[in-house]
Amino acid sequence: MQIVSEVREPLVTGGKTHKDVTEDICKQIEGAPAPAWLASFAASLLALGIGGYYLGDLLWNGIGKWGLNKSVQWAWDITNFVWWVGIGHAGTLISAVLLLFRQKWRTSINRAAEAMTIFAVICALFWPIAHMGRPWIGPVWAFPLPNTYGSLWVNFNSPLLWDVFAIGTYFSVSLLFWFIGLVPDFATIRDRATSKVSRLMYGMLSLGWDGSAKSWMHYESVSLILAGLSTPLVLSVHTIVSFDFATSVIPGWHTTIFPPYFVSGAIFSGFAMVLTLMLITRKVYHLEDYITIEHIEMMNIIIIVTGSVVGIAYLTEFFIAWYSGVEFELYAFINRSTGPYWWAYLAMMTCNVVSPQLFWIKSIRTSLTWTFVLSIIVNIGMWFERFVIIVTSLHRDYLPSSWTYFVPTIHDVGTYLFTFGLFFTFFFLFAKFFPVINMAEVKAVLKESNSKMYRARRTLVNEPLPTIEESVIEKEVH
Amino acid sequence: MDKNKHFLVGIFNDQDDLLHGVEDIRKKGVKIHEVFTPFPVHGLEHALGYEKSWTPKAAFMFGFLGTCLAITMQVGMMAIDWPMVIGGKPYLSIPDFVPVSFEFTVLLASYGMTLTFLFVRGYLPHSVPRIFDIRSTDDKHVMAIDLANNSLSEEQIRSIVKDAHAEEVYRRDFTDEENEGSFLKYVVDLFTNGVTRSSRIAHHR
Numbered sequence: 001m002q003i004v005s006e007v008r009e010p011l012v013t014g015g016k017t018h019k020d021v022t023e024d025i026c027k028q029i030e031g032a033p034a035p036a037w038l039a040s041f042a043a044s045l046l047a048l049g050i051g052g053y054y055l056g057d058l059l060w061n062g063i064g065k066w067g068l069n070k071s072v073q074w075a076w077d078i079t080n081f082v083w084w085v086g087i088g089h090a091g092t093l094i095s096a097v098l099l100l101f102r103q104k105w106r107t108s109i110n111r112a113a114e115a116m117t118i119f120a121v122i123c124a125l126f127w128p129i130a131h132m133g134r135p136w137i138g139p140v141w142a143f144p145l146p147n148t149y150g151s152l153w154v155n156f157n158s159p160l161l162w163d164v165f166a167i168g169t170y171f172s173v174s175l176l177f178w179f180i181g182l183v184p185d186f187a188t189i190r191d192r193a194t195s196k197v198s199r200l201m202y203g204m205l206s207l208g209w210d211g212s213a214k215s216w217m218h219y220e221s222v223s224l225i226l227a228g229l230s231t232p233l234v235l236s237v238h239t240i241v242s243f244d245f246a247t248s249v250i251p252g253w254h255t256t257i258f259p260p261y262f263v264s265g266a267i268f269s270g271f272a273m274v275l276t277l278m279l280i281t282r283k284v285y286h287l288e289d290y291i292t293i294e295h296i297e298m299m300n301i302i303i304i305v306t307g308s309v310v311g312i313a314y315l316t317e318f319f320i321a322w323y324s325g326v327e328f329e330l331y332a333f334i335n336r337s338t339g340p341y342w343w344a345y346l347a348m349m350t351c352n353v354v355s356p357q358l359f360w361i362k363s364i365r366t367s368l369t370w371t372f373v374l375s376i377i378v379n380i381g382m383w384f385e386r387f388v389i390i391v392t393s394l395h396r397d398y399l400p401s402s403w404t405y406f407v408p409t410i411h412d413v414g415t416y417l418f419t420f421g422l423f424f425t426f427f428f429l430f431a432k433f434f435p436v437i438n439m440a441e442v443k444a445v446l447k448e449s450n451s452k453m454y455r456a457r458r459t460l461v462n463e464p465l466p467t468i469e470e471s472v473i474e475k476e477v478h
Numbered sequence: 479m480d481k482n483k484h485f486l487v488g489i490f491n492d493q494d495d496l497l498h499g500v501e502d503i504r505k506k507g508v509k510i511h512e513v514f515t516p517f518p519v520h521g522l523e524h525a526l527g528y529e530k531s532w533t534p535k536a537a538f539m540f541g542f543l544g545t546c547l548a549i550t551m552q553v554g555m556m557a558i559d560w561p562m563v564i565g566g567k568p569y570l571s572i573p574d575f576v577p578v579s580f581e582f583t584v585l586l587a588s589y590g591m592t593l594t595f596l597f598v599r600g601y602l603p604h605s606v607p608r609i610f611d612i613r614s615t616d617d618k619h620v621m622a623i624d625l626a627n628n629s630l631s632e633e634q635i636r637s638i639v640k641d642a643h644a645e646e647v648y649r650r651d652f653t654d655e656e657n658e659g660s661f662l663k664y665v666v667d668l669f670t671n672g673v674t675r676s677s678r679i680a681h682h683r
Contacts, residue, residue, distance in 0.1 A: 017617065018516065018517075018616070018617035019616065019617040022516075022616050022617065144551060144555060151560060151562050152555075152559070152560040153555040153556070153559065153560055154555075155556075155564055156552045156555065156556050156574060156575060156578060157556075157564050157565065157567050157571055157574045158564075159577075161578070162577040162578055162581075165577065165578045165581040165582065166577065166581050168581075168585075169581040169582070169584055169585040172585060172588075172589070173584060173585065173588045173589075176588055176589060176592055177588075180592060183601070184516075184517075184615070187607075187615045188516070188615040188616060190615075191609070191612045191615045191616070192616070193673065194673055195673065196668055196669055196672065196673055199668060199673050200665065200668060203606075203664075204603040204604070205603075207596060207601035207602055207603060207605055208600070208601055208602065208604075208605025208606055208607040208659075209601060209607065209615075210514055210607040210608070210609060210614070211514045211515050211516060211614050211615055212512045212513070212514050213512060213513040213514070213515065213519070213522045213523060213526055213528070214512065214523070214526075214528055214599075215599050215601075216515060216518040216519070216522070216523075217518075217522075217523040217528055217531050218531045218532075218533055218595050218599065219518065219595075220518050220531075221531035221533045221534065222531075222533050222591060222592055222595050225533060225534060225537045225587075225588075225591060226588055226591075226592070229537070229541075229584050229587055229588050230584075230588075232580075232584070233581075233584050236577070236580060236581070240577055243577075439517075440516065440517040440518070441517070443516055443517040443617075444517040444518055444519075
């Protein structure tokens with residue numbers, strides 16, 4: 001059924017049929033867990049356990065256990081929050097923005113990327129809750145509930161409250177989008193299930209999906225509208241996260257380029273994390289035919305673009321700090337690059353600005369090893385970016401007697417480890433029990449994408465296109 | 479959902495054959511009950527003559543409701559119920575209310591539209607679908623034609639569907655029990671008779 005083009009690689013290689021797609025994806029769910037999966041799952045549970053110990057200690061004794069001090073009142077907590085929420089941007093970007101732009105290559109990677117988004121946002125939400133110190137009374141601080149802990153209502157002038165709504169909405173809508181995408185695939189698994197429990201569980205999850213043409217029509221419309229709603233949403237979320245800093249009066253924070261700069265940084269780190277996870281999943285689940293080198297190359301190109309935007313933002317910030325003539329601002333930036341945290345600034349510049357430029361070389365951006373290594377380097381760099389923005393702007397304030405140097409404690413590291421454990425535990429459970437590739441969407445692009453390439457190839461070599469009778473492919477014109 | 483029991487089922491392998499088949503069959507005066515496909519086939523809704531989806535209207539209405547609710551809430555809390563001077567800002571600082579209003583609009587539009595779609599189409603955790611052919615979630619397109627709804631004889635319809643390049647055509651009869659689709663009965667049946675028995679209900683050939 002597939003026509004292989006000479007112009008470009010098809011979206012799914014290996015001449016897969018619709019039946020093969022079902023088989024390849026479902027066998028991971030139906031079979032016994034692979035030893036590699038068991039080992040990785042155990043490792044994430046271990047991280048969750050060790051991190052959980054430090055988290056428990058923190059909640060019992062208070063956030064004084066973190067390395068915060070009078071000048072640096074926000075450090076790893078908010079760094080990790082922004083880092084995780086940034087990672088949580090790629091999924092919706094891939095599924096919503098690329099859907100609106102009709103980028104068919106998204107079909108093989110959107111499911112896992114959306115799952116990653118949801119888990120990353122859970123990890124992000126954990127940080128503001130933990131840094132409340134007394135999270136059990138958090139709801140009255142965060143939600144518009146009448147309370148007697150200060151003013152009667154929450155403060156709608158505060159970007160921190162906007163953040164509650166932004167992240168809450170982003171999480172809810174991403175979860176809905178992801179679940180709606182899963183429904184037809186759950187129906188496929190339900191109809192293949194051989195055990196009673198899985199037939200019942202997947203049956204309930206599939207909501208009794210029957211794939212009728214009328215339902216597909218509404219379903220497609222719902223997906224498109226959800227994509228249309230999620231696109232401004234995903235841009236608004238990191239914009240609002242950047243408002244947490246940009247609306248303050250701290251030198252180094254109150255810059256107007258923060259919203260676009262944070263959004264591109266989020267896409268940058270999100271795609272890097274998608275690559276890290278997809279390269280592992282692809283290898284373990286033998287999905288080389290679905291996640292092809294071309295998919296990886298496309299994502300690497302997005303990394304070059306967003307990485308360069310981030311690089312330009314760093315330079316613009318520095319230039320404007322000097323050009324504005326505000327000496328506090330200029331000092332904040334000079335201190336950032338040459339002060340006691342010069343090593344963090346250097347790590348940020350090297351990992352985020354220099355390393356993604358290697359992807360200009362075709363052999364590097366199509367190499368799995370290079371991609372894997374660079375994807376991790378990018379995320380290290382993005383962590384340092386947030387650390388640099390937050391800690392270097394705080395540690396030397398207006399009063400030199402209160403200048404300090406922030407050092408993380410074991411509880412900072414432990415709670416960070418806890419979020420890693422949480423993220424990977426969720427991700428491995430997802431990879432075992434849910435279809436990692438959107439079967440329905442991949443089936444839908446199997447033929448279509450290939451016939452377009454077929455036409456392109458025929459036009460390129462000046463071969464006349466076959467008449468309608470001759471070709472099955474050409475029927476598609478209708 | 480209608481409770482008719484006697485159907486003719488046509489199986490199509492290829493989506494283009496299906497699209498042309500649907501057109502041909504409808505041109506010959508046969509009413510198609512529904513087509514079940516493993517993935518969205520573009521143009522099928524036009525071929526079947528369905529009206530455009532109402533979901534955009536639902537999304538707009540829920541979104542508008544969200545905006546109104548969010549603005550009412552913020553103005554009510556900040557300017558009417560408990561006015562306070564915060565950072566020298568006016569009680570009613572409209573620009574500050576934009577982010578929350580936007581987020582709430584998106585939240586209500588998405589959930590309102592999607593849940594309405596699921597409720598209206600009957601997709602709920604306890605729904606038991608009436609499955610014509612189990613391969614419709616795997617790789618085949620399944621066309622169902624209600625015999626009671628057509629004036630042509632079964633044999634005539636059968637030959638029309640065959641001529642439209644259907645791979646297989648067979649008759650499918652439902653019992654009252656299958657048409658009801660009770661969740662309780664489905665679960666009891668699944669756990670007493672096992673998966674093979676209940677899948678035979680679903681794939682009754």
